[in-house]
Amino acid sequence: MITSRREFLAASASVVTMRGFSLDPREPDLVVPLWPEGKMPGGPAPKMVETIDDQVDNAGLRYRVAVHVTRPTMSYFAAASPTGAAVLIIPGGGYSRVGIDREGFETARWLNSLGIAAFVLRYRLPADRWGGRSDVALQDAQRAMRLIRFGGSGQWKVDPQRVSVLGGSAGGHLAGCLCTKVYERTYPAIDAADHLLTRPDGAVLLYPVISMSGNTSGGTRTALIGPDPTPQQLAAWSLEVNLPPITPPVLLIHAVRDRVVPVDQSLILFGAIRASGGPIDMHLFEEGSHGVGLRADPAQPIADWPQIARRWHVRNNLA
Template sequence: MDVNRRGLLIIGAAAPALATALPVSVGAQTVAPPDPTEVVRLWPNGAPGGEGVTVSPIVPERSTDPAYRDRYAQYTTDPIMTVMRPDKPNGSAMLLIPGGGYRWSVLDKEGFDVARVFAASGTTCFVLRYRLPADGWSAGADAPLQDAQRAIRLIRSRAAEFGVRPDRIAVLGASAGGHLAGLASARTDATYAPVDAVDEVSLRPDLTVLMYPVATMSGPHVHAGSRMHLLGEAPTAERIAAYSLERMNWTEAAPVFLLHAMDDASVPVENSLMLLTTLKAASVKTEVHLFQEGGHGFGVRLIQGRPAAVWPELARAWAARLDFPL
């Protein structure tokens, strides 16, 4: 009875925050919530290594229902963060890195929708629109990581302006965005030459949340599409090892929160399990939640009414024990 009662309390606590990600009524019509309007460009003089880039950005809309939006950004050439400021800031920041298999980056399902949930409890959220590896950038597979590292540094260097603490910067990544967030958490090396004073501060997050992350680049559990778009058709064994999260050195990395559905047919749960083994061996503070159902790419909207819907509250409770309000 105690477990059931506690579960009901958690679901009840999650309901108000989740409601902020749901459609709103305008007159007789139900429509998606409006987009935030504050945007921060990552690179003051253009993203590095773009001399060979010829693509043109697109942001298609896949939803035909006015109640919700389902856009993705492809061929991004001017990376940005869209800022979602809370009504009552708690001092924490969260960089959200949506997935898309390194082919594109979804904006709503794992970006704005999730950001609204955490902004509702006081976290200042930044949704990252990052460059993609196959678009001709000289950094190749490191182009997305350049954007993630620069974004973390921008938030930290402008912490006072954003109303956050420079030591309370979380990163949340989903699917291939989880792979990118993992790279940003594990790697200590800057992947670009310094641009300005922003690049004098630390590039690593203080907390990491990985939703059904792409982790491995090899073996039977690899997400083949992410690997192909990140590393090409036939990457070498060395390249595969260098970009497999479970084979990286996570020593002194920030605490990690992992969540995954056991029935994920796109990115098998073994990705999180293999990464967990590595995190444990590196003594990284880690909490893991596996859900029986949920599939892949559920964000917050696609699991309403299911047990996995409580994951934001589980993440908040875990972070609170680390003195990190979310």
């Protein structure tokens, strides 16, 4: 039993080391702008300044969050012994901010330890009222998937048929959109990369927002489609409503006692994909917090999700 803050910090450091990253983590090997100058869709852009809120959490770990994103990017982390697999990581933030360290860079370093190239997406936020409001985050996610498959002009060695996505919370919703909105072109092609597929080869969704109807998490729905959405908007952004004929393999991970995004959200998608005959795995934990990334309390069973995800990646030839 952990009985003091010192023991808690020591335990946290131990968990951090086990998960494949350190308290003094490396930054990305490369930060790639998603769009050529003057070619970014979804305008007009709101008048705002992109900022980074740089804090430290209760365990002494860095906790950066980007707000008012105006220059969407993906941060590339190269694996020392690459297997050819890659993961696009989409951190959460309720579509009003986007995480950097927790659910982002830390997950990337863990994937690198498995030989998987990792790309952390910093996407535009619909809450900022872009001209293309609800579409801007999906535009960035689709563009990122295409750039990963395009290969970065040889900068990274990635098998274009082994690119999966991992997203948490609202980032899980955006990752799910890549799986379900596979036939939607949200922007006109601007170069050769835009002729490649946006559908991932698999998806790990952590405590995701799924449906815009009913018991939706906090302000995520408002940030994405506004305070008074039409029935058409609700349906368009509810992942369970319009599943394509073929979905990629999906792994859902959720805590039953999640107080931010109800576990019913994962259950909805599990039921829809199962009914459609698609490949779906789900792991539910009685206890566990929301948005933990790799920082879960080791006493909570949800802290074991990386091992579950690793086995799932191996089984689906994505590791």
